[in-house]
Structure formats: C-alpha cells, structure tokens
Amino acid sequence: CGRLFSGELSRDVEMIPSATSPIGVMLRKATLELQMQLELFARVHAKSSADTRGETPLPRKRKETRKDGERDAREKKKDEGKDKDGGVGGRGLEEIGSRRSEDEWRERLSELRPFDARLAAVQRGFLLDGHRGVGKSCVLNYLIPWARENNWLVVYEPLPSRYAREIGDIKRSSAGVYIQSSFSQEFLERLGRFNRRLLEELPVARRCYGQAALDGVHRLYAERSYHSLLEKALEKDLDEIREQRDEELKRGSPHSGKDADLLDSQLREEILLARERLALWHTYRREVSIPSMKSRLPNPASVWEIAEFGLQNEAFATQALYEVWEQLKKQTQLNVLIAVDEWNECFPVSEYVSMRYEGTRFNGHIPAFHLSTPRLLSRFDDAQQFQRGLKICATSWRRSNRRDYRPDLLGVRQEEIRTVRNFSPLEFANFVAYYHKKKILHEFPREKLDYFYMLSGGNGFQARRLLASLY
Numbered sequence: 001c002g003r004l005f006s007g008e009l010s011r012d013v014e015m016i017p018s019a020t021s022p023i024g025v026m027l028r029k030a031t032l033e034l035q036m037q038l039e040l041f042a043r044v045h046a047k048s049s050a051d052t053r054g055e056t057p058l059p060r061k062r063k064e065t066r067k068d069g070e071r072d073a074r075e076k077k078k079d080e081g082k083d084k085d086g087g088v089g090g091r092g093l094e095e096i097g098s099r100r101s102e103d104e105w106r107e108r109l110s111e112l113r114p115f116d117a118r119l120a121a122v123q124r125g126f127l128l129d130g131h132r133g134v135g136k137s138c139v140l141n142y143l144i145p146w147a148r149e150n151n152w153l154v155v156y157e158p159l160p161s162r163y164a165r166e167i168g169d170i171k172r173s174s175a176g177v178y179i180q181s182s183f184s185q186e187f188l189e190r191l192g193r194f195n196r197r198l199l200e201e202l203p204v205a206r207r208c209y210g211q212a213a214l215d216g217v218h219r220l221y222a223e224r225s226y227h228s229l230l231e232k233a234l235e236k237d238l239d240e241i242r243e244q245r246d247e248e249l250k251r252g253s254p255h256s257g258k259d260a261d262l263l264d265s266q267l268r269e270e271i272l273l274a275r276e277r278l279a280l281w282h283t284y285r286r287e288v289s290i291p292s293m294k295s296r297l298p299n300p301a302s303v304w305e306i307a308e309f310g311l312q313n314e315a316f317a318t319q320a321l322y323e324v325w326e327q328l329k330k331q332t333q334l335n336v337l338i339a340v341d342e343w344n345e346c347f348p349v350s351e352y353v354s355m356r357y358e359g360t361r362f363n364g365h366i367p368a369f370h371l372s373t374p375r376l377l378s379r380f381d382d383a384q385q386f387q388r389g390l391k392i393c394a395t396s397w398r399r400s401n402r403r404d405y406r407p408d409l410l411g412v413r414q415e416e417i418r419t420v421r422n423f424s425p426l427e428f429a430n431f432v433a434y435y436h437k438k439k440i441l442h443e444f445p446r447e448k449l450d451y452f453y454m455l456s457g458g459n460g461f462q463a464r465r466l467l468a469s470l471y
Helices: 002-006 029-052 060-085 092-122 136-148 182-202 218-250 265-287 303-312 315-331 373-379 380-384 425-435 446-456 460-470
Strands: 013-016 025-028 126-128 155-158 336-340 347-351 363-369 389-396 416-419
Touching: 002 416, 013 029, 013 425, 025 136, 025 425, 029 126, 029 136, 029 389, 029 416, 060 425, 126 136, 126 380, 136 336, 136 389, 155 182, 182 303, 182 315, 182 373, 218 265, 265 380, 315 373, 380 389, 425 446, 425 460, 446 460
Parallel strands: 126 389, 126 416, 155 336, 336 389
Antiparallel strands: 013 025, 347 363
C-alpha cells in the first residue's frame, strides 16, 4: 500500500499503516521529519536526565563478559603469584584493580563523547513555511496529538491574530507593553484544559519565581521607569542640602573631623553631596514597590497553582502567564512542545490605535508585538532558553499576500526552516486516489486528473475545495 500511493516517495508524500483502518494515513515529508525530530529530542533528553541521576548501567551482556574476563585475569594472576613465591600475589591484584577502573572510565568517556555531541546537535526550533494552502497547519495538527499521546506538555496557539484583531480591554504599562488580561486568562484556561495533570506535577523554581511584573517584563526593567521620578526627588532634596550647607558656611560652622584633612573645599562639598545622593537613592529605591503576585501567592506548590491564581485574578493574569512560561523554560522533568500557527501574524500592526504611534511608520496603530500576548509568542530565539523544550512555528498567508521576508532577522537560521510545497503531478494523483479510497470522493473521472491539477496548481487547499464541491 505504501509503494502504491507513494508516487515520488522520496520527495513529499508517505503512506503510514493504520491500526484502525485498512487504508493507511497519508503524511507529508515535513510531518515525518518533524516527528522524527521530536522522537530524537525525547530520546536524547531522557538519556541525559537518566545519566544525571546515575541510572545508566552498562548493558547486561557487556557487564557479564567484563566480569568473566576480570575473574579469569584474577585467577591467572593468583596462580602466577603462587607459582612464583607461594603467596597470593597481592601486588598483581592491585594492578588488575587499577587497570580495571581505568578501563571502565575509558569506556564511559567513549560512550559520553558521541552522546554529548548528539545532544548539542539536537535542534530546538523549526519554522514551517510555504505558500497558502500547502498544508502547514495540517503538519501541526498531526504533531500536536502525537506529542500529547506521548506525554509531552503541549502549548498550542492556533490563532495569534485574534489577539491583535478582536476587541478587548488593554492597559498600557510603564514599560510600553499593552496588558491583555482577558486574553491571558483565555490562554491559561486552554493551557490547563489539556495540561493540568502535568502542570500539577511540576514544582516551582523559586529562583525565577516572582521576577515578572504585571505586564510580563522583568521586574528590574519595570523599575527603570521610576528612575526619572527618583532623579527629580533627589535633585530637590540635594538643593535643600546645598542651601543648608551654604547657611552653615556663612555662620562659620566647622566641618566634621572626618573631612578636616581635605584642603579643597569645593572637592569636599562634592564628595559630601555624592554621599548624600547615594544614601537618598537607596532610600527612595527601597520605597518603590512593583505590584507582584508573589505577595499574594508566596509559596505555590506547583506550576498549576500559578496558572490557577491567574484564572481567579484577572489583574494578575498576564503576570501569571509569563511566570508559567518562565517556569516551563527552567523545568527539566517534561518534554515541552511550543506550537504556534500564524506566527507571522505576531508582527504586523493591530487593530488597536494610539496617539503615541501617530507620525510613526505604524500610522497610529499599535504593533502586535507590543501587545502582551503576541509579544510572548513572537520570540523564536527563546526556544534556546527552554532547557527541555522545542518550538515549532508555522506561517500563514490567509490575510496578507506572501512576500519576500527575512526570517534571519527574527532569529531563525536557514537550517531551521522547513518548506512545505505544492504537490507534483504524481503526488496529486496519489492525493486524489487516497481521497477516493477514503470515500471522500465519488466517481471521479480519471481522465480529468490533469485538468484539475492545472486548475489547482497542485495546491492542497484549492484541490480540496474544487473536488469537494464537484465530486
């Protein structure tokens, strides 16, 4: 069956046997390649975590062979020692023991070196590209159930464009990010619907918990917006200190003994003011408090408790979403798959308008990547930050014309791009035959195969629309 429907098998179409149907499943080459990458990723990281725990004993046959060889060597040395001096031959046994440990380490290193190279060679992200209707979303729709069936934690976003086009409340933060609390709650709800059991098993990494602000940016970055206010307060206090010291100089008040040895009075005043500035800066900075969910949820037992807190408190939903995202980056227990369809929709301008963008190249519209939810999904290079995660993004040209663009500017390397193309004539014939075997098409005339290939151009979406409406 595989050869019958394969056509140009090495190029783009493969038939996989089905356990529930006499007719197999037709898959694209990109689907099989990415599935193999997921299997390799899971296998390599499972071996890595087992090696970290010290749970990788040598194979049984190798251990038995090694023990037999060591036993024979010990008996041989023992007999030689007895023949030589009538003793046990202790020195010979010590040499055997040292050689044995050295051989064990050499074999262990020889096993680790290719494994480490293989672990470094595992890719962390892929971008599915191609013209409209070639089947990029179908590739994702096959990989996601497969990953869930194999106990992966899957974070799937099928429509990032809705966050930039649908109506919702937004609030601008001091860092320039527009908070979308309601959309963040919907994202968390969908995440928990499929992954609640796995999230409940994940412990919280305390070192990175509580570092996000309400808009999702890092807490230290959010504090920078208050620096200008602190500078104004500092200058006001320093002016008062200068006036006070000028009055003391006029009255002839002596300086402290600590600075009496300073001859230059101007330098002495600058040093004293610098000390006052530093002390005031630390005092005011301690008074700046960034709102955080950590004050209300100080000790979550699992990652799910963070997500549940965001579902129950809309004001902290965006912060909870970013906290969960950061926890998924740090965890090493589960395989994580981040799947984003319509990834290119995270970058055009949104339907929201703002006076802050008047006179800019955005023409008054807020860019989608300045909204909190698309901003979370827009970074492709953050796939390298997941210690045990893999990211697959797919482009979509449903709303805009496909044009030349440069994925390398978005952190996508050339070897990470997988292009899904249109069917060739033989692949299109196999596609039609497969639909006929599945009883999706009825009484399709074979002589019109080339005609419909010309009409559809080998595009899967156009072919399905034509064939479904006529046959």
